[in-house]
Every structure is written in C-alpha cells, then in structure tokens.
Amino acid sequence: MKLLNVKLGAVLLMGVLVSCNSLFKKQEERKPLARVGESYLYPEDIAPLLTQGMTKGDSASFVSGYINNWASKQLLLSKSKINLPEEKIAQFEALVDDYRADLYTRAYKEALVSIGADTVINKNQLETFYELEKENFKLKERIVRIRFVSLPKNFLNKEEVSKRLKNFKEEDLTYLDSIGVQFNKLNFNDSIWVRSSRVMDEIPPITIDNRDRYLKKSQFFELEDSLGVYLGKIEEVMDINEIAPLSYITPTIKQVLLNRRKIDYLRKLETEIIDEAIKDKEFEVFTNDK
Template sequence: MYFKRLLPVLLVAFAFSGCDPSPDPNRGEVVAKVYGNYLYESDLTGIVPSGTPIKDSLFLTNSYIDSWIRKRLLIRQAERNLTPRQQDFTRKLEDYRNSLLTYSYETELINQKLDTIVSDREIEVYYNQNKSSFQLRYNIVKVVYVVLPENSKEISTFIKLLTNPDTIISQAIESLAKRYATSFYIGDETWIRFDDLLAQIPIETYNQELFLRNNKFIEIDDAPFKYLIRFKDFIISESVSPLEIETENIRNIIINKRKQELLRKMYEELYEQAIRDNVFEIY
C-alpha cells in the first residue's frame, strides 16, 4: 500500500506516544496522528481521482495529509489558548441550525406555493407605475449596419435600402448582406448599448449624445472596408429605460414581491394559529 511511503518525517514526528487514546481498529489503517487525533486510510477515499498517475496520487495524498496535520495543530493551539467560555459555541451552533432549518422550510414552501407566472400586462402596469425607478446609465440605440469590401459594387444598393426615410427593409438588407457583406447586424427592433456598437464599428465621437442627435445614417471608409450604419432610434443616458430592456428585471421584481408576501402571510398565519392554540406565553 503506497500510503506507507507518505510523509515519513511527519509520520515519525506524530507517531503514537504518551497516553493518547488508541486508534479505532474498525476504521482501518492509521495514516497520520496529531496528539489524540487519527487520520485513517479510509479518510483518504475520494481524494485521488480514478486513473491518476502514481506520482500525482502521492502528491495529492501528501498534500491532503499535510493540510490535515496543520489544521489539527491549529485546533490544538486554539483549544489550549482560548478560555472555556470562548470555546463554547453552543449558542452560535443553535442559531446556525435554526437559520438553516427556517431557510430550508421557506425554500420548500416557496417551491410548492409560489406562482412564478407573470403576465405581460402585469409587467407593463408595474413599469408604468414605476418609471422613475428605471433610469438608463448609458446610451442605447437600435441600429442596422453592413460592412462591405471597399470596392463592392453593391454599396449603392445598400445605401438606398438604409437611407429609406420611411422604414428599414430589414429582410431585404439581411438577404443581400448574407451574399455580399463581410459582416452585418440587423438590430432595428433591439436595443443595444452604444458603447457596444463603438467596439464593433470605427465611429469617432467625443460627445455621444450630440452624435446620436445629429446622425441617422453614416458612411465610414476604413480600408479595406466600407461601413454603412443606420440608426433607427436612440435613448440618451439618464432617460427612462424602455420596457423592452426592463422586462426580465420587472418579472424578477414581481416574483420577489410575491415571495416576500407569501412568507409574510405564512409567518402571520403561524403566529395567529399559535395565539388561538395558546402555545406560548410572555412573562
């Protein structure tokens, strides 16, 4: 058994001595000992993944044993230097157990009784009633862009499609872009951060708000490419964030409010039932 070759110096240093209690014969062979505490070979089960080379197995096992010894030494040092009162964790353990117990019960109650279906109407109503709570912290845009080779014969075609004053014919643009464009993005119905667009397109601007207010369509020559960008819409930072962006956030807020109300009712009903049953007294 290769455990016999592990940590020879440490095993000698912590060998059986004095009047320490004897190891438990039912737990198998002893691997290490610190004062009256024993580490058994069975405790090492699972430390080394199956198929690990012997060299790595020895390293992992040695590391575990060394860590165990250091921890036991620290515990021993703490026991010797802390007063009995400082070592009494009865209250803390009870509080911790109670916290785990109530958390587990609340979680199970929520899993069983919480309604997590939130309608679009509920989301819209909440949004309209709390618009001041949804403020943008960055500029956002709805945009379509196409990147073409600078010598592409289709540039004029894309310019006509992207500069249509009435609408963006996204299906036609996408169909042509798949054939002729180096890359493209059809986001005329989706809000994105303007900063994210700047990371993709070489737009130079020192005032984002001014730029967005003054540009609906731009062309950028950046050899060997031609960039055609059409802004369908924009919203400036610190404005009210649009519903489309806040939908999932609002859904989570509503579900969390339901959760808190479910727990509040549970506590209140529990307390009222206890009063009726006369199960507690206040002195």
C-alpha cells in the same frame, strides 16, 4: 400549507433514505487515509480535488500535502478548544449554530418558493408597475434602436447594401439576409433598444468623442477601420435622464416583481408555520408573571 409540507417532506425523505442507504454501504467498505483523534479523512473526501491531468506522482504528492494540511487544521482546532477561553468558544459555537441554521432554513425556503410561488408576470402587471414607478426608471446611459452591417474592406457591392439598409422594406431585408454570410457582423433587429456603449463595442469607429455625431435619430453612417466598413442606420435615440421605454426595462421590472412576490410568499409561509405550530402546541412563549 400542510399539503405543501407533505409533498416537500416526501421528496426530502426519499432523498435522505437513499443517502442513508448509500452512506451505510460506504461506511462498511471505506478505509480512512488518516486520523486525528476522533476525526477521519477518507479517500472520497479528496477524490473530487484530483484532476484527470495529474500524473501518478503528482497525485501522490497532492494527497500527501492535503493529508498534512488536514491534520494540521484538525490538531489546531483541537488545541484551540482546549486553550481558548470558554466564553470565546461559546461565542464561536453560537456563530456556527446560527450559520448552520441559516443554511438549512434558506435551502428549505428556496425549495418552498420553487414549489408554491407564482412566477408568471403578465403584460398588465408589467404595464401597471411601469406606470406607477416610471420616474424611478430614468436612463443612466443613451440607448438607441439601430440596424447595421460590418463588411470586409474588399466587399464589392457596398452601394447596394447601403441602399437596401436605408430603405429596409421587406424585399430589402430578404436581400440582405440572403447575402448575410458575407458580412463580418449584422444586426437587423432595430426594434430592440441597446446601450450606446454596446454600439461602440460593436462598431469601434464610433467613440465617446464622436458619438453625438453618429448616434442620433435617423442618422445613416458609413465608417471604416482596419477591420472593415460599417454601415448603419439609427432609428431612434433616448438620452440620459429620459424615462426608459417599457420594452427596455421589462427584464428589470420582472425581477423586481418576482422578488416582491417571493418576499410576500415567504412572509405568509412564516406566519402560517408559526400559527400551525401554536395550534399544534409545538410552539409557545412563556411569560414571567409577577
């Protein structure tokens, strides 16, 4: 834990020192655009908001408007601190402090996790989790394994493409690949499961009304619309409420496992931080003994 803190601390310290050196130089050179009380607005505060397409007149108008808006906010803030009840101000200040603390601690935790947490999920871990939790991975949409091509309407050798797409041996795939530049669309990777809604997006003649006819196992179809001709072969289908295959659900499982690992790692870090602080007498809890 201490070694991790030293590494991260060194990186953060270098960044702070560089920033501080730059800050001191900037403070010596920069001149404010406006002031409200003890608050100053500098050109570099506005520079990121100016786009290259702005004319000189547009830039001047934008800067003038921004300065007025900034001044209005600063003056209202100053007035609010004077006129709002003290308990309301204290409440807001507490919220601001909590938010600031949350931003810092969240960034620090993410930095620690990126350095120390294990992000490798192996095949055995995927399969074990899948077997334990498969009842939670029931499909909410039909999925299919499909290969298809979309041909221009005037394509001359449609019958040959249809035959090759049906057979789909190694020599057939070689042939189809060799003329693939003539197709409007193609998908030959029929080992990948895809959502039926995605298929309907890619092949518009397949709709909600007719999908049961065309999206079924071993079905070969030839469909046409104003854009072209669609030839396709469905290898396999899985319906709603069936348990999703591991290959389809793998990205989801990986994310679940990584999130769990991240939570466990952060809990361990928090425990170590508190234990270390107690040991170094940086943290103690006082009890009121009567």
